Amino acid sequence: MNLKSRYTVSVLLVLCFVIPLNALGQSERVEGKLRVVSSTSIVGDVVHHIAGDRVALSILMGPSKDPHAFEPTPRDMARVEEADILFLNGFGLEEGLIHVLETVNVNRTVEVSSTISPHEMEEDLDQEEHHHGAVDPHTWMSPMNVVKWVDVIQTTLSEVDPENSSYYKSNAATYKAELLSLHDEIKKLLSSIPADQRNLVSDHKSLGYYSDEYDLKVIGTILPNTSTSADTSAKHLAYLIEFLKEHKVRAIFLGKTSGDDVRKLSDAVRQELGYDVQVLTLLSGSLQEEGEVGDSYLNYMMYNTIQIKKGLAGE
Numbered sequence: 629m630n631l632k633s634r635y636t637v638s639v640l641l642v643l644c645f646v647i648p649l650n651a652l653g654q655s656e657r658v659e660g661k662l663r664v665v666s667s668t669s670i671v672g673d674v675v676h677h678i679a680g681d682r683v684a685l686s687i688l689m690g691p692s693k694d695p696h697a698f699e700p701t702p703r704d705m706a707r708v709e710e711a712d713i714l715f716l717n718g719f720g721l722e723e724g725l726i727h728v729l730e731t732v733n734v735n736r737t738v739e740v741s742s743t744i745s746p747h748e749m750e751e752d753l754d755q756e757e758h759h760h761g762a763v764d765p766h767t768w769m770s771p772m773n774v775v776k777w778v779d780v781i782q783t784t785l786s787e788v789d790p791e792n793s794s795y796y797k798s799n800a801a802t803y804k805a806e807l808l809s810l811h812d813e814i815k816k817l818l819s820s821i822p823a824d825q826r827n828l829v830s831d832h833k834s835l836g837y838y839s840d841e842y843d844l845k846v847i848g849t850i851l852p853n854t855s856t857s858a859d860t861s862a863k864h865l866a867y868l869i870e871f872l873k874e875h876k877v878r879a880i881f882l883g884k885t886s887g888d889d890v891r892k893l894s895d896a897v898r899q900e901l902g903y904d905v906q907v908l909t910l911l912s913g914s915l916q917e918e919g920e921v922g923d924s925y926l927n928y929m930m931y932n933t934i935q936i937k938k939g940l941a942g943e
Contacts, residue, residue: 661682661683661684662679662682662683662684662712662713662785662788662789663683663684663686663710663711663712663713664679664683664684664685664686664711664712664713664714664715664785665685665686665687665688665707665708665711665713665714665715666685666686666687666688666714666715666716667687667688667689667695667714667715667716667717667721667722667725668687668688668689668693668695668717668721668722668913668914669687669689669690669691669693669914669915670717670768670913670914670915670925670928671687671715671716671717671740671777672685672687672715673915673924673925674740674774674777674778674781674803674925675715675781677778677799677802677803678778678781678782678785678796678799678800678803679781679785679796679799680795680799682789682792682795682796683785683789686707686711688700688704688707688708688725689913689914690914691914691915691916691917691918691923692884692885692914692915692916692917693885693913693914694885694886694912694913694914695717695721695722695723695724695913695914696721696723696724696913697724697885698722698724698725699724700724700725700728705728705732708729708732708734709732709733709734711734711735712735712736712788713735713736713737713738713784713785713788714734714735714736714737714738715738715739715740715781715784716737716738716739716740717739717740717741717765717767717768718739718740718741718742718765718767719739719741719746719763719764719765719767720762720763720765721765721766721913736784736788738780738781738784739780740777740780740781741765741767741773741776741777742780743776743779743780744767744773744776746763746764747763747764747836747837747840748762748763748764749762749763749764749833764833764834764836764837766834766835766836766837766912766913767837768837768925769834769835769836769837769838769841770837770838770840770841771807771808771810771811771814771841771929772807772811772841773837774807774925775804775807775808778800778803778804778807779800781800782796782797782799782800806926807926810926810929810930811841813930813933814842814929814930814933815842817933817934817937818842818843818844818933818936818937820941821937821940821941825878825940825941825942826843826844826845826940827844827845827846827847827875827877827940828844828845828846828847828881828936828940829846829847829848829849829850829868829872829877829879829880829881830846830849830850830880830881830882830883830910831849831850831851831880831881831882831883831886831890831894832849832850832851832883832886832890833846833849833851833852834883834912835881838932838936844936844940847871847872847875847877848868848871848872848877849868850865850868850880850890850893850894850897851890851893852864865893865896865897868897869897869900869901872897872901873901873902877901877905878905878906878939878940878942879905879906879907879908879938879939879940879942880894880897880898880905880906880907880908881908881909881910881935881936881939882894882907882908882909882910883909883910883911883912883913884909884910884911884912885912885913885914886912894907895907906938906939906942908935908936908938908939909935910932910935910936911928911931911932915928916928
């Protein structure tokens with residue numbers, strides 16, 4: 629079976645188990661159910677697989693939203709105050725939400741990444757800026773990290789709603805099995821890429837957990853930060869261009885929610901390299917709209933892996 633066919637089959641299998649996120653995004657209070665709020669559509673998708681119809685789930689940042697640029701509305705904050713549980717990604721991802729949470733009363737806030745060993749930011753290429761203590765919040769880029777999310781979510785739901793604990797535990801076990809299958813499929817897809825072609829370049833520092841998990845290496849980013857809201861410098865870009873030329877990089881991976889400025893910078897870097905380089909889109913901080921490839925976490929990761937394989941292998 630060729631790559632395209634395998635991808636199509638994988639997506640169809642995943643879609644069989646997915647309930648559209650749009651149906652989850654604006655849930656109101658349902659009598660007798662926990663009111664649960666998740667920050668991102670990715671966190672919400674994982675919560676839904678475990679909680680099912682036993683909670684009223686609301687998602688603050690819907691499909692195609694950049695969590696780095698998100699600013700909550702008064703309606704969003706009202707939903708947070710009314711919630712029994714607020715699930716966050718953590719590690720500073722929800723930068724526009726964190727300071728606002730200090731001004732409202734939240735019953736229970738849980739960071740799903742709390743049991744994950746953080747990936748610390750590495751030095752920039754020009755060695756001028758140092759980010760001591762800063763960590764990469766994109767923990768979901770490894771399915772094995774999301775397995776840890778599942779444990780945190782299932783434990784929290786069971787503590788708050790013990791009557792449904794066996795239901796949550798059963799759903800968690802089923803979803804963890806799907807995540808492990810996804811992990812194996814990603815390893816298989818990337819296994820044919822030669823060692824000297826396993827270098828990643830992206831718009832911002834978002835692929836650290838993915839590269840660590842699948843024996844790849846992030847050798848440069850357009851923005852020297854884990855946030856798409858960060859700035860860069862002419863000196864950083866000059867170092868980056870020379871470094872990429874040295875390594876004969878084949879592709880630059882750009883997050884779909886990246887702004888126009890980042891896209892222009894990526895195109896400028898590509899042109900300066902002086903040889904053919906693909907600029908390929910990856911899904912980054914959120915899922916896609918219902919019916920699009922990437923509208924669940926499982927096919928989001930499959931889509932990204934297909935794109936990465938295409939770029940690194942020069943397909």
